[in-house]
Amino acid sequence: MNYKIALIPGDGIGPEVVAETVKVLDKIGEKYGHKFEYTKVLAGGCAIDETGGCLPQETIDICKASGAVLLGAVGGWQWDTLPGDQRPERALLGLRKELGLFANLRPALLFDELADACPLKPEIVEGGLDLVVVRELTGGIYFGEKGFKDTDLGPAAYDIEQYAEEEVRRIAIVAFDMAMKRNKKVTSVDKANVLESSRLWRRIVAEVSVDYPEVTLDNLYIDNATMQMVRNPKQFDVIVTSNIFGDILSDEASMITGSIGMLPSASLAKGNFGMYEPVHGSAPDIAGQNKANPMATILSAAMMLRYTFGLSAEADDIETAVKKVLADGYRTPDLYTEGTKAVGTKEAGDLVTAV
Numbered sequence: 001m002n003y004k005i006a007l008i009p010g011d012g013i014g015p016e017v018v019a020e021t022v023k024v025l026d027k028i029g030e031k032y033g034h035k036f037e038y039t040k041v042l043a044g045g046c047a048i049d050e051t052g053g054c055l056p057q058e059t060i061d062i063c064k065a066s067g068a069v070l071l072g073a074v075g076g077w078q079w080d081t082l083p084g085d086q087r088p089e090r091a092l093l094g095l096r097k098e099l100g101l102f103a104n105l106r107p108a109l110l111f112d113e114l115a116d117a118c119p120l121k122p123e124i125v126e127g128g129l130d131l132v133v134v135r136e137l138t139g140g141i142y143f144g145e146k147g148f149k150d151t152d153l154g155p156a157a158y159d160i161e162q163y164a165e166e167e168v169r170r171i172a173i174v175a176f177d178m179a180m181k182r183n184k185k186v187t188s189v190d191k192a193n194v195l196e197s198s199r200l201w202r203r204i205v206a207e208v209s210v211d212y213p214e215v216t217l218d219n220l221y222i223d224n225a226t227m228q229m230v231r232n233p234k235q236f237d238v239i240v241t242s243n244i245f246g247d248i249l250s251d252e253a254s255m256i257t258g259s260i261g262m263l264p265s266a267s268l269a270k271g272n273f274g275m276y277e278p279v280h281g282s283a284p285d286i287a288g289q290n291k292a293n294p295m296a297t298i299l300s301a302a303m304m305l306r307y308t309f310g311l312s313a314e315a316d317d318i319e320t321a322v323k324k325v326l327a328d329g330y331r332t333p334d335l336y337t338e339g340t341k342a343v344g345t346k347e348a349g350d351l352v353t354a355v
């Protein structure tokens, strides 16, 4: 079959890690008889330089006409002096909004082979760690009404946390569907002891859970959840939470795995459409030096195959290949330790492709 993919290499190390990922995808396509058709489009700093804006309409149109989007990263020093609303990173917010990407999936997977990169005590993560944070991405306090007003204490600013029942319902469904494909356990994180929006959140999540009798549902307060994440992260499998809590909790979870160069993410819309990208940014400090770890982007492509195109065996192949390369001792500079074999971005991509 043919699959249409919009490619947004972006800035810094983005084009380098996307190029390696395309190699891996092509190899998988060859093996299974699929054709991945790529359309390369601009977003971020390179789009500013070429078109004057960080997110050209053509990019949005081509993304919408594709089955999925694969993005490297955007941003860099040369655009850091631009005003906030003109910076390359605005392209990400624009894409989320234009493409209706309301669900952000961030797996935190600690590979056995990289256990020494984990900052927690070995006994806490013994046997590996594999959880996913499902974060609501287009609602809550980041998108609520904001402004300034005078108060008894003088001038003040405010941001409103607001969730429609439907916004909670659709993200809860994503989480429960995912739990059905994993270990049938969902932890919903909120602050229902204080926030009205959290009480609504908890009520709707409970309603959705009725349709998934096989899935166990726990509720945790965000403050407790952040503590549990370092005390006993293995208790988690699928975590579902709001935009702001998910932002914080997924960063915390990702640190447990030790390396930002290994972490993929997916942002999903209704239907199976999704945008896939590494968690890391454009890393201008190492751009153009063949030093970037391409694994996060390669693993993002595996998520794309699994969640958007329904190609699970193909996704498994990619993940297995990444593990094999690590098990064989190959490391990009971000992961290099004595006794391992140093490789660059291109060699790492070649090794995964060759498995």
Ligand code: NAI
Pocket (backbone or CB within 6 Å): 013, 017, 072, 073, 074, 075, 076, 077, 089, 092, 260, 261, 277, 278, 279, 280, 281, 282, 283, 284, 285, 286, 291, 292, 293, 294, 296, 334
């Ligand atoms: P960053 O993630 O780009 O880099 C942080 C540190 O991690 C750097 O030392 C970098 O060299 C290293 N690193 C990141 N990815 C790596 C990889 N694949 N392999 C090896 N090392 C890697 O975050 P930073 O420095 O805060 O931001 C740099 C630029 O990226 C900024 O313009 C920022 O706004 C942008 N950014 C873009 C994102 C996106 O496109 N989704 C996300 C985060 C930041």
Ligand code: MG
Pocket (backbone or CB within 6 Å): 247, 248, 251
């Ligand atoms: Mg964040």
